[in-house]
Amino acid sequence: MLETAKLTPDAAREMIRNNQWIKPTSGVSKGYTQANLVVLPKELAFDFLLFCQRNPKPCPVLDVTEPGSAIPTLTAPSADLRTDIPKYRVYRSGVLTEERTDIRDLWGDNMVGFLLGCSFTFESALIENGIPIRHIEENCNVPMYKTNIPCVKAGQFEGPMVVSMRPVPEKDVVRAVQVTSRFPSVHGAPVHIGDPASIGIQNIDQPDFGDCVSIKDEEVLVFWACGVTPQAVAMQVKPEIMITHAPGHMFITDLKNEQIAVL
Template sequence: MRNLTPEQFREQVRSGAYTGPTAGVCDGFVQANLAILPKEDAFEFLLFCQRNPKSCPLIDVTDIGSAVPAASAPGADLRTDVPKYRVYRNGELADEPTDLNEYWTEDMVAFLIGCSFTFEEALIRNGIPMRHHEEGVNVPMYRTSVDTVPAGKFSGPMVVSMRPMGSGDVVRAVQVTSRFPSVHGAPVHIGNPEEIGIRNLTKPDFGDAVTVREGETPVFWACGVTPQSVAMHAKPSLMITHAPGHMFVTDLKSEQLGVI
Protein backbone atom coordinates (compact mmCIF):
# COMPACT_ATOMS: atom_id res chain seq x y z
CA MET A 1 0.00 0.00 0.00
CA ARG A 2 2.93 2.33 0.61
CA ASN A 3 3.73 2.75 -3.09
CA LEU A 4 0.19 3.01 -4.44
CA THR A 5 -1.07 6.29 -5.85
CA PRO A 6 -3.96 7.86 -3.91
CA GLU A 7 -6.35 6.93 -6.73
CA GLN A 8 -5.19 3.30 -6.66
CA PHE A 9 -5.48 3.18 -2.88
CA ARG A 10 -8.97 4.68 -2.89
CA GLU A 11 -10.02 2.07 -5.45
CA GLN A 12 -8.85 -0.62 -3.01
CA VAL A 13 -10.89 1.01 -0.25
CA ARG A 14 -13.96 1.54 -2.45
CA SER A 15 -13.99 -2.12 -3.48
CA GLY A 16 -13.75 -3.28 0.15
CA ALA A 17 -10.33 -4.84 -0.42
CA TYR A 18 -8.76 -2.58 2.22
CA THR A 19 -10.44 -1.62 5.51
CA GLY A 20 -7.47 -1.09 7.86
CA PRO A 21 -5.63 1.91 9.31
CA THR A 22 -3.83 4.15 6.85
CA ALA A 23 -0.57 4.98 8.63
CA GLY A 24 2.25 4.57 6.11
CA VAL A 25 0.11 4.21 2.96
CA CYS A 26 0.68 6.29 -0.19
CA ASP A 27 4.07 7.79 0.62
CA GLY A 28 4.27 11.50 -0.08
CA PHE A 29 0.53 12.26 -0.08
CA VAL A 30 -1.58 14.13 2.44
CA GLN A 31 -3.99 12.15 4.61
CA ALA A 32 -7.02 13.79 6.17
CA ASN A 33 -9.49 13.34 9.00
CA LEU A 34 -13.15 13.50 8.05
CA ALA A 35 -16.20 15.11 9.64
CA ILE A 36 -19.63 15.23 7.96
CA LEU A 37 -22.61 17.21 9.25
CA PRO A 38 -26.03 18.35 8.01
CA LYS A 39 -25.93 21.90 6.61
CA GLU A 40 -27.82 23.20 9.66
CA ASP A 41 -24.74 22.47 11.80
CA ALA A 42 -22.07 23.10 9.18
CA PHE A 43 -21.49 26.81 9.81
CA GLU A 44 -20.98 26.37 13.55
CA PHE A 45 -18.57 23.51 12.89
CA LEU A 46 -16.66 25.60 10.35
CA LEU A 47 -16.38 28.30 13.00
CA PHE A 48 -15.20 25.69 15.50
CA CYS A 49 -12.43 24.63 13.12
CA GLN A 50 -11.36 28.23 12.56
CA ARG A 51 -11.17 28.80 16.31
CA ASN A 52 -9.19 25.60 16.89
CA PRO A 53 -6.65 25.44 14.05
CA LYS A 54 -4.19 23.18 15.90
CA SER A 55 -6.80 20.45 16.36
CA CYS A 56 -8.84 21.08 13.21
CA PRO A 57 -6.67 22.52 10.39
CA LEU A 58 -8.98 22.57 7.39
CA ILE A 59 -7.79 21.00 4.13
CA ASP A 60 -11.07 21.04 2.18
CA VAL A 61 -14.82 21.65 2.59
CA THR A 62 -17.37 20.26 0.14
CA ASP A 63 -20.37 21.97 -1.37
CA ILE A 64 -23.70 21.14 0.25
CA GLY A 65 -24.79 17.66 -0.85
CA SER A 66 -21.55 16.90 -2.68
CA ALA A 67 -19.40 13.94 -1.66
CA VAL A 68 -16.54 15.12 -3.90
CA PRO A 69 -13.65 17.00 -2.25
CA ALA A 70 -13.01 19.13 -5.31
CA ALA A 71 -9.95 21.00 -4.00
CA SER A 72 -8.04 17.99 -2.68
CA ALA A 73 -9.19 14.91 -4.63
CA PRO A 74 -11.63 15.75 -7.44
CA GLY A 75 -11.99 12.12 -8.54
CA ALA A 76 -12.86 10.81 -5.08
CA ASP A 77 -16.12 9.99 -3.30
CA LEU A 78 -16.24 10.58 0.46
CA ARG A 79 -19.13 8.12 0.79
CA THR A 80 -16.92 5.16 -0.15
CA ASP A 81 -13.23 6.13 -0.07
CA VAL A 82 -12.50 5.98 3.68
CA PRO A 83 -11.65 2.50 5.04
CA LYS A 84 -13.99 2.78 8.02
CA TYR A 85 -16.42 5.42 9.27
CA ARG A 86 -18.12 6.25 12.55
CA VAL A 87 -21.73 7.42 12.76
CA TYR A 88 -22.72 9.38 15.88
CA ARG A 89 -26.34 10.12 16.75
CA ASN A 90 -26.94 12.54 19.61
CA GLY A 91 -23.37 11.99 20.76
CA GLU A 92 -23.59 8.18 20.84
CA LEU A 93 -21.67 5.90 18.49
CA ALA A 94 -24.36 4.20 16.41
CA ASP A 95 -22.44 2.40 13.67
CA GLU A 96 -19.01 1.78 12.11
CA PRO A 97 -19.77 1.18 8.43
CA THR A 98 -17.28 0.82 5.59
CA ASP A 99 -19.36 3.07 3.29
CA LEU A 100 -21.97 5.79 3.76
CA ASN A 101 -24.46 4.82 1.08
CA GLU A 102 -27.09 4.21 3.76
CA TYR A 103 -26.47 7.49 5.57
CA TRP A 104 -25.67 10.12 2.95
CA THR A 105 -28.29 12.83 2.36
CA GLU A 106 -28.40 15.80 0.01
CA ASP A 107 -27.95 18.35 2.82
CA MET A 108 -24.58 17.08 4.05
CA VAL A 109 -21.33 19.05 4.18
CA ALA A 110 -18.00 17.25 4.52
CA PHE A 111 -14.88 18.68 6.16
CA LEU A 112 -11.38 17.31 5.56
CA ILE A 113 -9.00 18.11 8.40
CA GLY A 114 -5.22 17.77 8.37
CA CYS A 115 -3.77 14.55 9.81
CA SER A 116 -0.46 14.00 11.58
CA PHE A 117 0.18 10.88 9.49
CA THR A 118 1.32 13.38 6.84
CA PHE A 119 4.26 14.73 8.85
CA GLU A 120 5.32 11.26 10.00
CA GLU A 121 7.07 10.78 6.67
CA ALA A 122 9.19 13.86 7.36
CA LEU A 123 10.02 12.61 10.87
CA ILE A 124 11.12 9.25 9.51
CA ARG A 125 13.28 10.93 6.84
CA ASN A 126 14.98 12.78 9.70
CA GLY A 127 15.82 9.53 11.46
CA ILE A 128 13.02 9.62 14.02
CA PRO A 129 11.25 6.23 14.04
CA MET A 130 7.50 5.89 14.62
CA ARG A 131 6.81 3.30 17.31
CA HIS A 132 3.29 2.48 16.07
CA HIS A 133 4.78 1.67 12.64
CA GLU A 134 7.38 -0.58 14.28
CA GLU A 135 4.74 -2.40 16.32
CA GLY A 136 2.17 -2.58 13.52
CA VAL A 137 -0.61 -0.82 15.41
CA ASN A 138 -2.65 2.38 15.23
CA VAL A 139 -1.20 5.54 16.80
CA PRO A 140 -2.37 6.07 20.43
CA MET A 141 -4.76 8.98 20.98
CA TYR A 142 -5.98 10.47 24.25
CA ARG A 143 -8.62 12.89 25.47
CA THR A 144 -7.01 15.65 27.50
CA SER A 145 -8.03 18.20 30.12
CA VAL A 146 -7.31 20.97 27.58
CA ASP A 147 -10.56 22.57 26.43
CA THR A 148 -11.14 23.63 22.83
CA VAL A 149 -12.54 27.08 22.03
CA PRO A 150 -16.34 26.67 21.74
CA ALA A 151 -18.40 27.63 18.69
CA GLY A 152 -22.16 27.32 19.07
CA LYS A 153 -23.01 23.81 20.18
CA PHE A 154 -19.51 22.54 19.46
CA SER A 155 -17.13 22.31 22.40
CA GLY A 156 -15.21 19.72 24.34
CA PRO A 157 -11.71 18.50 25.16
CA MET A 158 -8.76 18.41 22.78
CA VAL A 159 -7.60 14.97 21.66
CA VAL A 160 -3.87 14.38 21.16
CA SER A 161 -1.80 11.71 19.45
CA MET A 162 1.38 10.50 21.16
CA ARG A 163 4.74 9.37 19.78
CA PRO A 164 7.53 8.34 22.15
CA MET A 165 11.10 9.18 21.23
CA GLY A 166 14.56 9.55 22.66
CA SER A 167 15.28 12.87 24.30
CA GLY A 168 17.82 13.65 21.60
CA ASP A 169 15.10 13.51 18.93
CA VAL A 170 12.60 15.83 20.60
CA VAL A 171 14.05 19.15 19.42
CA ARG A 172 14.37 17.88 15.86
CA ALA A 173 10.77 16.59 15.96
CA VAL A 174 9.57 20.05 16.98
CA GLN A 175 11.57 21.65 14.16
CA VAL A 176 10.31 19.21 11.54
CA THR A 177 6.62 19.27 12.45
CA SER A 178 6.57 23.05 12.85
CA ARG A 179 6.90 23.16 9.06
CA PHE A 180 3.46 21.54 8.70
CA PRO A 181 0.89 23.84 10.32
CA SER A 182 -1.82 22.47 8.00
CA VAL A 183 -1.45 19.03 9.60
CA HIS A 184 -1.29 20.06 13.29
CA GLY A 185 2.20 21.56 13.29
CA ALA A 186 4.43 21.47 16.37
CA PRO A 187 3.60 19.43 19.48
CA VAL A 188 1.17 20.87 22.02
CA HIS A 189 2.86 19.10 24.95
CA ILE A 190 6.13 17.31 25.70
CA GLY A 191 6.76 15.13 28.73
CA ASN A 192 4.55 14.40 31.74
CA PRO A 193 1.13 13.29 30.41
CA GLU A 194 -0.62 14.04 33.70
CA GLU A 195 -0.08 17.76 33.08
CA ILE A 196 -2.69 17.54 30.29
CA GLY A 197 -4.99 15.14 32.09
CA ILE A 198 -3.71 11.80 30.75
CA ARG A 199 -3.38 9.35 33.63
CA ASN A 200 -2.32 6.16 31.89
CA LEU A 201 -0.45 5.97 28.57
CA THR A 202 -1.22 2.25 28.33
CA LYS A 203 -4.95 2.98 27.98
CA PRO A 204 -5.52 5.34 25.04
CA ASP A 205 -9.05 6.55 24.34
CA PHE A 206 -8.58 5.86 20.62
CA GLY A 207 -6.05 3.76 18.72
CA ASP A 208 -3.62 1.36 20.39
CA ALA A 209 -1.06 1.56 23.16
CA VAL A 210 2.61 1.50 22.16
CA THR A 211 5.74 0.74 24.12
CA VAL A 212 7.38 3.70 25.85
CA ARG A 213 10.91 2.61 26.67
CA GLU A 214 12.93 3.68 29.66
CA GLY A 215 14.44 7.11 29.08
CA GLU A 216 12.05 8.01 26.25
CA THR A 217 9.92 11.15 26.22
CA PRO A 218 6.25 11.07 25.18
CA VAL A 219 5.50 13.84 22.68
CA PHE A 220 1.91 14.93 22.04
CA TRP A 221 0.37 16.56 18.97
CA ALA A 222 -3.13 17.99 18.56
CA CYS A 223 -5.23 15.37 16.79
CA GLY A 224 -7.98 15.45 14.17
CA VAL A 225 -9.97 12.95 16.22
CA THR A 226 -10.93 15.97 18.35
CA PRO A 227 -14.22 16.33 16.37
CA GLN A 228 -15.21 12.86 17.59
CA SER A 229 -14.63 13.95 21.16
CA VAL A 230 -16.65 17.07 20.40
CA ALA A 231 -19.46 14.93 18.90
CA MET A 232 -19.71 12.93 22.11
CA HIS A 233 -19.69 16.13 24.17
CA ALA A 234 -21.91 18.41 22.05
CA LYS A 235 -24.31 15.67 20.92
CA PRO A 236 -25.41 16.93 17.48
CA SER A 237 -28.29 14.93 16.03
CA LEU A 238 -25.96 13.40 13.42
CA MET A 239 -22.22 13.55 12.85
CA ILE A 240 -20.19 11.17 10.68
CA THR A 241 -16.42 10.86 11.00
CA HIS A 242 -13.62 8.52 9.97
CA ALA A 243 -12.81 5.71 12.38
CA PRO A 244 -9.65 6.70 14.31
CA GLY A 245 -6.57 5.94 12.22
CA HIS A 246 -8.62 5.22 9.07
CA MET A 247 -7.98 8.37 7.05
CA PHE A 248 -8.94 9.73 3.67
CA VAL A 249 -5.96 9.92 1.30
CA THR A 250 -5.99 13.07 -0.85
CA ASP A 251 -4.23 13.85 -4.12
CA LEU A 252 -2.22 16.62 -2.44
CA LYS A 253 1.52 16.12 -2.08
CA SER A 254 2.80 16.39 1.50
CA GLU A 255 5.44 18.87 0.35
CA GLN A 256 2.66 21.22 -0.78
CA LEU A 257 1.71 21.74 2.87
CA GLY A 258 5.23 22.24 4.15
CA VAL A 259 6.36 25.72 5.15
CA ILE A 260 9.98 26.63 4.47
Protein backbone atom coordinates in the same frame (compact mmCIF):
# COMPACT_ATOMS: atom_id res chain seq x y z
CA MET B 1 3.33 -8.54 -0.29
CA LEU B 2 1.84 -5.31 -1.59
CA GLU B 3 3.95 -2.25 -0.74
CA THR B 4 1.20 0.09 0.34
CA ALA B 5 3.66 2.95 0.91
CA LYS B 6 4.21 3.11 -2.87
CA LEU B 7 0.54 3.17 -3.85
CA THR B 8 -0.72 6.27 -5.64
CA PRO B 9 -3.65 7.95 -3.86
CA ASP B 10 -6.01 6.80 -6.64
CA ALA B 11 -4.84 3.20 -6.29
CA ALA B 12 -5.09 3.32 -2.49
CA ARG B 13 -8.60 4.77 -2.62
CA GLU B 14 -9.66 2.11 -5.12
CA MET B 15 -8.47 -0.62 -2.73
CA ILE B 16 -10.35 1.07 0.09
CA ARG B 17 -13.49 1.50 -2.03
CA ASN B 18 -13.43 -2.24 -2.82
CA ASN B 19 -12.94 -3.15 0.87
CA GLN B 20 -9.47 -4.53 0.15
CA TRP B 21 -7.97 -2.28 2.84
CA ILE B 22 -9.94 -1.94 6.08
CA LYS B 23 -7.06 -1.00 8.37
CA PRO B 24 -5.37 2.17 9.63
CA THR B 25 -3.73 4.13 6.82
CA SER B 26 -0.51 5.23 8.53
CA GLY B 27 2.30 4.64 6.01
CA VAL B 28 -0.03 4.19 3.01
CA SER B 29 0.77 6.30 -0.11
CA LYS B 30 3.90 7.71 1.45
CA GLY B 31 4.42 11.38 0.69
CA TYR B 32 0.73 12.20 0.25
CA THR B 33 -1.41 14.16 2.69
CA GLN B 34 -3.96 12.24 4.76
CA ALA B 35 -7.07 13.77 6.28
CA ASN B 36 -9.69 13.31 8.98
CA LEU B 37 -13.35 13.39 7.99
CA VAL B 38 -16.36 15.07 9.61
CA VAL B 39 -19.79 15.03 7.95
CA LEU B 40 -22.64 17.15 9.30
CA PRO B 41 -26.02 18.47 8.16
CA LYS B 42 -25.60 21.89 6.51
CA GLU B 43 -27.49 23.66 9.31
CA LEU B 44 -24.55 22.82 11.59
CA ALA B 45 -21.83 23.40 9.00
CA PHE B 46 -21.20 27.09 9.69
CA ASP B 47 -20.86 26.56 13.44
CA PHE B 48 -18.45 23.68 12.84
CA LEU B 49 -16.41 25.69 10.34
CA LEU B 50 -16.20 28.47 12.94
CA PHE B 51 -15.14 25.88 15.53
CA CYS B 52 -12.33 24.78 13.21
CA GLN B 53 -11.28 28.39 12.58
CA ARG B 54 -11.03 28.97 16.33
CA ASN B 55 -9.22 25.66 16.96
CA PRO B 56 -6.72 25.33 14.09
CA LYS B 57 -4.33 23.01 15.94
CA PRO B 58 -6.75 20.06 16.33
CA CYS B 59 -9.02 21.00 13.37
CA PRO B 60 -6.99 22.42 10.45
CA VAL B 61 -9.34 22.58 7.44
CA LEU B 62 -8.05 21.21 4.12
CA ASP B 63 -11.33 21.03 2.19
CA VAL B 64 -15.09 21.51 2.58
CA THR B 65 -17.63 20.03 0.16
CA GLU B 66 -20.67 21.72 -1.30
CA PRO B 67 -23.91 20.68 0.47
CA GLY B 68 -24.99 17.29 -0.87
CA SER B 69 -21.70 16.66 -2.69
CA ALA B 70 -19.28 13.96 -1.56
CA ILE B 71 -16.50 15.16 -3.87
CA PRO B 72 -13.56 16.99 -2.23
CA THR B 73 -12.78 19.18 -5.22
CA LEU B 74 -9.70 20.90 -3.77
CA THR B 75 -7.90 17.84 -2.44
CA ALA B 76 -9.04 14.84 -4.53
CA PRO B 77 -11.56 15.66 -7.27
CA SER B 78 -11.81 12.04 -8.44
CA ALA B 79 -12.66 10.72 -4.97
CA ASP B 80 -15.91 9.97 -3.15
CA LEU B 81 -16.03 10.67 0.58
CA ARG B 82 -18.87 8.16 0.97
CA THR B 83 -16.72 5.15 0.02
CA ASP B 84 -13.03 6.08 0.05
CA ILE B 85 -12.25 5.78 3.76
CA PRO B 86 -11.49 2.33 5.22
CA LYS B 87 -13.87 2.65 8.14
CA TYR B 88 -16.44 5.25 9.20
CA ARG B 89 -18.09 5.98 12.52
CA VAL B 90 -21.67 7.15 12.88
CA TYR B 91 -22.62 9.19 15.97
CA ARG B 92 -26.29 9.77 16.69
CA SER B 93 -27.10 12.21 19.50
CA GLY B 94 -23.54 11.84 20.75
CA VAL B 95 -23.57 8.05 20.86
CA LEU B 96 -21.37 5.93 18.59
CA THR B 97 -24.00 3.70 17.00
CA GLU B 98 -22.06 1.88 14.30
CA GLU B 99 -18.89 1.48 12.27
CA ARG B 100 -19.17 0.76 8.56
CA THR B 101 -17.17 0.84 5.32
CA ASP B 102 -19.70 2.77 3.20
CA ILE B 103 -21.97 5.72 4.02
CA ARG B 104 -23.73 6.26 0.69
CA ASP B 105 -27.16 5.67 2.20
CA LEU B 106 -26.52 8.27 4.93
CA TRP B 107 -25.28 11.08 2.67
CA GLY B 108 -28.32 13.18 1.81
CA ASP B 109 -28.65 16.45 -0.10
CA ASN B 110 -28.05 18.46 3.08
CA MET B 111 -24.77 16.82 4.16
CA VAL B 112 -21.47 18.73 4.17
CA GLY B 113 -18.09 17.02 4.37
CA PHE B 114 -15.03 18.51 6.09
CA LEU B 115 -11.51 17.21 5.58
CA LEU B 116 -9.14 18.13 8.41
CA GLY B 117 -5.37 17.74 8.43
CA CYS B 118 -3.94 14.56 9.95
CA SER B 119 -0.63 14.00 11.72
CA PHE B 120 0.00 10.85 9.64
CA THR B 121 1.03 13.36 6.97
CA PHE B 122 4.21 14.48 8.74
CA GLU B 123 5.27 10.99 9.78
CA SER B 124 7.21 10.41 6.56
CA ALA B 125 9.16 13.62 7.27
CA LEU B 126 9.97 12.35 10.76
CA ILE B 127 11.13 9.01 9.35
CA GLU B 128 13.29 10.77 6.77
CA ASN B 129 14.95 12.59 9.67
CA GLY B 130 15.74 9.30 11.40
CA ILE B 131 12.97 9.55 14.00
CA PRO B 132 11.17 6.22 14.48
CA ILE B 133 7.38 5.97 14.43
CA ARG B 134 6.47 3.30 16.95
CA HIS B 135 2.92 2.48 15.78
CA ILE B 136 4.23 1.88 12.25
CA GLU B 137 6.99 -0.34 13.64
CA GLU B 138 4.46 -2.30 15.68
CA ASN B 139 1.85 -2.39 12.89
CA CYS B 140 -0.92 -0.87 14.98
CA ASN B 141 -2.90 2.36 15.31
CA VAL B 142 -1.45 5.52 16.87
CA PRO B 143 -2.51 6.03 20.52
CA MET B 144 -4.88 8.97 21.06
CA TYR B 145 -6.08 10.53 24.32
CA LYS B 146 -8.69 12.99 25.52
CA THR B 147 -7.04 15.82 27.47
CA ASN B 148 -8.03 18.55 29.90
CA ILE B 149 -7.19 21.17 27.24
CA PRO B 150 -10.50 22.85 26.32
CA CYS B 151 -11.23 23.84 22.75
CA VAL B 152 -12.58 27.33 22.05
CA LYS B 153 -16.39 27.18 21.83
CA ALA B 154 -18.18 28.05 18.58
CA GLY B 155 -21.96 27.89 18.39
CA GLN B 156 -22.95 24.63 20.01
CA PHE B 157 -19.55 23.01 19.42
CA GLU B 158 -17.25 22.65 22.42
CA GLY B 159 -15.26 19.94 24.14
CA PRO B 160 -11.76 18.67 24.99
CA MET B 161 -8.81 18.50 22.65
CA VAL B 162 -7.69 15.01 21.67
CA VAL B 163 -3.98 14.38 21.14
CA SER B 164 -1.94 11.68 19.43
CA MET B 165 1.24 10.45 21.11
CA ARG B 166 4.53 9.28 19.68
CA PRO B 167 7.48 8.30 21.88
CA VAL B 168 10.59 10.07 20.59
CA PRO B 169 14.23 9.43 21.60
CA GLU B 170 15.28 12.25 23.91
CA LYS B 171 18.09 13.29 21.58
CA ASP B 172 15.58 13.74 18.73
CA VAL B 173 12.84 15.76 20.46
CA VAL B 174 14.04 19.17 19.26
CA ARG B 175 14.34 17.85 15.72
CA ALA B 176 10.83 16.37 15.91
CA VAL B 177 9.48 19.79 16.89
CA GLN B 178 11.36 21.45 14.04
CA VAL B 179 10.21 18.93 11.45
CA THR B 180 6.53 18.96 12.39
CA SER B 181 6.44 22.76 12.73
CA ARG B 182 6.73 22.87 8.94
CA PHE B 183 3.25 21.33 8.66
CA PRO B 184 0.81 23.70 10.40
CA SER B 185 -2.07 22.54 8.19
CA VAL B 186 -1.76 19.03 9.60
CA HIS B 187 -1.46 19.95 13.32
CA GLY B 188 2.09 21.32 13.21
CA ALA B 189 4.30 21.38 16.29
CA PRO B 190 3.45 19.36 19.42
CA VAL B 191 1.07 20.81 21.99
CA HIS B 192 2.80 19.03 24.90
CA ILE B 193 6.04 17.22 25.68
CA GLY B 194 6.61 15.08 28.76
CA ASP B 195 4.34 14.26 31.69
CA PRO B 196 0.93 13.11 30.39
CA ALA B 197 -0.75 13.91 33.71
CA SER B 198 -0.13 17.61 33.06
CA ILE B 199 -2.74 17.48 30.29
CA GLY B 200 -5.14 15.18 32.10
CA ILE B 201 -3.98 11.78 30.84
CA GLN B 202 -3.97 9.45 33.82
CA ASN B 203 -2.84 6.19 32.21
CA ILE B 204 -0.64 6.27 29.10
CA ASP B 205 -1.25 2.55 28.61
CA GLN B 206 -4.98 3.09 28.14
CA PRO B 207 -5.56 5.37 25.14
CA ASP B 208 -9.10 6.60 24.51
CA PHE B 209 -8.69 5.82 20.80
CA GLY B 210 -6.18 3.68 18.91
CA ASP B 211 -3.70 1.25 20.40
CA CYS B 212 -1.10 1.23 23.16
CA VAL B 213 2.52 1.22 21.96
CA SER B 214 5.74 0.31 23.71
CA ILE B 215 7.85 3.08 25.24
CA LYS B 216 11.61 2.72 25.71
CA ASP B 217 13.64 4.07 28.63
CA GLU B 218 15.43 6.75 26.63
CA GLU B 219 12.27 8.07 25.02
CA VAL B 220 10.17 11.16 25.77
CA LEU B 221 6.39 11.27 25.24
CA VAL B 222 5.45 13.83 22.59
CA PHE B 223 1.82 14.85 21.99
CA TRP B 224 0.32 16.46 18.90
CA ALA B 225 -3.19 17.90 18.50
CA CYS B 226 -5.41 15.31 16.81
CA GLY B 227 -8.24 15.38 14.30
CA VAL B 228 -10.21 12.91 16.41
CA THR B 229 -11.11 15.96 18.53
CA PRO B 230 -14.46 16.37 16.70
CA GLN B 231 -15.44 12.88 17.86
CA ALA B 232 -14.90 13.88 21.48
CA VAL B 233 -16.90 17.03 20.74
CA ALA B 234 -19.71 14.94 19.22
CA MET B 235 -19.92 12.89 22.41
CA GLN B 236 -20.29 16.08 24.43
CA VAL B 237 -22.46 18.22 22.12
CA LYS B 238 -24.66 15.36 20.82
CA PRO B 239 -25.71 16.54 17.33
CA GLU B 240 -28.50 14.47 15.82
CA ILE B 241 -25.99 12.89 13.43
CA MET B 242 -22.26 13.26 12.82
CA ILE B 243 -20.26 10.93 10.59
CA THR B 244 -16.49 10.68 10.97
CA HIS B 245 -13.61 8.43 10.00
CA ALA B 246 -12.78 5.68 12.46
CA PRO B 247 -9.64 6.78 14.33
CA GLY B 248 -6.55 6.01 12.26
CA HIS B 249 -8.59 5.15 9.14
CA MET B 250 -7.94 8.29 7.11
CA PHE B 251 -8.80 9.78 3.73
CA ILE B 252 -5.81 9.87 1.36
CA THR B 253 -5.74 13.06 -0.71
CA ASP B 254 -3.95 13.89 -3.98
CA LEU B 255 -1.91 16.59 -2.22
CA LYS B 256 1.78 15.93 -1.73
CA ASN B 257 3.10 16.65 1.74
CA GLU B 258 5.56 19.21 0.43
CA GLN B 259 2.68 21.18 -1.14
CA ILE B 260 1.33 21.96 2.33
CA ALA B 261 4.68 22.37 4.10
CA VAL B 262 6.10 25.77 4.96
CA LEU B 263 9.75 26.67 4.58
